[in-house]
Amino acid sequence: MLHIEHLTKKYGDVAVVDDLSLHIEPGKLCAFIGHNGAGKTTTIKSCCGILQFDQGTITIDGLSVKDQPMEVKKRIAYIPDNPDLYEFLSGIQYLQFIADVYQVPGGVRDERIHRYAETFQLTKDLAQRISEYSHGMKQKLVMIAALIHEPKLIFMDEPFVGLDPIASHALKKEMRSFCDQGGTIFFSTHVLEVAEKLCDQVVIIRKGRLAASGSMDEVRGTSSLEDVFLELEGEHTDA
Numbered sequence: 001m002l003h004i005e006h007l008t009k010k011y012g013d014v015a016v017v018d019d020l021s022l023h024i025e026p027g028k029l030c031a032f033i034g035h036n037g038a039g040k041t042t043t044i045k046s047c048c049g050i051l052q053f054d055q056g057t058i059t060i061d062g063l064s065v066k067d068q069p070m071e072v073k074k075r076i077a078y079i080p081d082n083p084d085l086y087e088f089l090s091g092i093q094y095l096q097f098i099a100d101v102y103q104v105p106g107g108v109r110d111e112r113i114h115r116y117a118e119t120f121q122l123t124k125d126l127a128q129r130i131s132e133y134s135h136g137m138k139q140k141l142v143m144i145a146a147l148i149h150e151p152k153l154i155f156m157d158e159p160f161v162g163l164d165p166i167a168s169h170a171l172k173k174e175m176r177s178f179c180d181q182g183g184t185i186f187f188s189t190h191v192l193e194v195a196e197k198l199c200d201q202v203v204i205i206r207k208g209r210l211a212a213s214g215s216m217d218e219v220r221g222t223s224s225l226e227d228v229f230l231e232l233e234g235e236h237t238d239a
Contacts, residue, residue: 001026001153001184002047007056009042009208016042017053018208024186024201026152029179031195032188033229034205040188041081043205044155047186048078061152074102077146081158081188083138087131091122091141094130095148102149109148116144120170135162143171147178154178156187160194172198196225204232 002024009017017039024030034040045051047058049069058065063072086094092113099109117123120140130138139162146154160168175185176198189195195202202219204212211232212219220228 001028001061002186003057003059004043004047005057007043007046007053007058009039009046009051009053016208017046020056020205020208020210022203022210022213024184026184027179027182028200029175029185029198030187030201030203031199032186032203032205033190033192033195033225034188034211035233038205039208040205041157042208044078044157044186044188048076048155049073050078074149075152077149077151077154079139079142079146079154079156079159081161083142085130085138085141087129090129091126091133091137094141095126095145098145099148104149112148112150113144116147116174119174120144120167136164136167139163140167143174147174151183153184153186156185158189159187160189160191192224192226192229196220204229206232 004020004022007017007020008015020039020043032040032043042051046053047060047065049065049072060072061075063075065072089097095113096109117126120143122137122140122144125133125137130141133141139159159171163171172194179185179200196216199216201214202212202216202225203210204219212228216225219225
């Protein structure tokens, strides 16, 4: 589903992502882990076509992000760590707008909006302006918007930040269900316990380079994911 080959993204002379290659198969829930500044957000934005990259290729569902950007965008959704929304709209107006962009038929969109709003306990808030939403409510709204057109692959950047325990539980359940039904999720997180319990696959990046990749069982072995991550960080600690 997601194939990254020799991805390099530089800012000036600094390679924020440096010759990164990884593959995520359909139906996998994959955690993307690394320290602050490791290149996670840059990688995700490159995959979504938000950032241009210097070298390498990225294909999604067999389509090139560079050469077929519109076809790729029809198949994906992106949830940033800090949602930037049209705050003058109400929640329902925003969701209708997103459904229009993806040309989701009226009856289908109404059913999905109702279902996901109930799942994330946002139904009673949809009439409010987004400017009145808390960060957690905005996260819920963006998640619903991401699911409206039934993408094949969802990118998420720190999706659990700002969510209360109930919303976090609902999100984890929905992520797992989405992948069990054949969808794919690639998300960055610092919450290693959640990644370990929830994910099929894990990718660890350090200073823009791949440090480890594979199934959760392969990467953690007999240790915890936290122990593996800290060991990898320790092995490469600069003097």
